[in-house]
Amino acid sequence: MKIYEKLRNELKKRHLRITSQREAVLSIFLENQGEHLTADEVYEKLSHKNSHISKATIYRTVDLLKEMGFLSKVNFGDGMERYEVKEPNSHQHHHLICTKCGRIYEIKEDLLEELEKLIEEKTGFKIVDHQLNFYGICPRCQALSEEKESKKKAIQHSIK
Ligand SMILES: [Zn+2]
Ligand SMILES: [Zn+2]
Ligand SMILES: [Zn+2]
Structure with a gap:
């Protein structure tokens, strides 16, 4: 290799x-x-x-x-x-972090070249890298909590 x-x-x-x-x-x-x-x-x-x-x-x-x-x-x-x-070619992805399960997902798109250019113009920095994290709830956890909700509702219905 x-x-x-x-x-x-x-x-x-x-x-x-x-x-x-x-x-x-x-x-x-x-x-x-x-x-x-x-x-x-x-x-x-x-x-x-x-x-x-x-x-x-x-x-x-x-x-x-x-x-x-x-x-x-x-x-x-x-x-x-x-x-x-x-x-x-150094960095090629950003990270999505689920605040419920802690799982880390990767996103390959990088739309920050424009922003880097703008920052370079404004600050005179020569930018060589950046890190960006997004925090949220992953699709799995969303589905799980929806499932829980609908179960709760089903139980409430059967009580009535
Ligand atoms: Zn999650
Ligand atoms: Zn990564
Ligand atoms: Zn990036």
């Missing part, structure tokens, strides 16, 4: 050792694309695979992978440091 070659090259460039642990941590993110994992979750997933890497090593590796541009950190305001695979 090409990405592991890239990883080896980046490690060499920094005079860091190419370890199977570093590849294993990256592999967890590649196997769970679309998820936003904390270092602890990476630890759990690795131990399910009987790969016993210490938490400290995982924390350091995740940080290193971020520094090298393989991962990006995402912040959903829940106090957790989460990471996801960074695809080339």
Whole structure:
């Protein structure tokens, strides 16, 4: 796989050792694309695979992978440091967070280029990235609460 070659090259460039642990941590993110994992979750997933890497090593590796541009950190305001695979051309999606179940959805459209341009003109900033989170109730939770409502109504009817 090409990405592991890239990883080896980046490690060499920094005079860091190419370890199977570093590849294993990256592999967890590649196997769970679309998820936003904390270092602890990476630890759990690795131990399910009987790969016993210490938490400290995982924390350091995740940080290193971020520094090298393989991962990006995402912040959903829940106090957790989460990471996801960074695809080339930096960011390509935004996040929708359900305030009921906490599930995170991704939205691929990005309509913010115009806004970035406007902000650059107004502030003189050279914008290189942005993060945007939408908070709301996901379709699943909406359907669940509708179901509950209609059950409640049905019960009320039968009481009358
Ligand atoms: Zn939900
Ligand atoms: Zn994401
Ligand atoms: Zn965007």
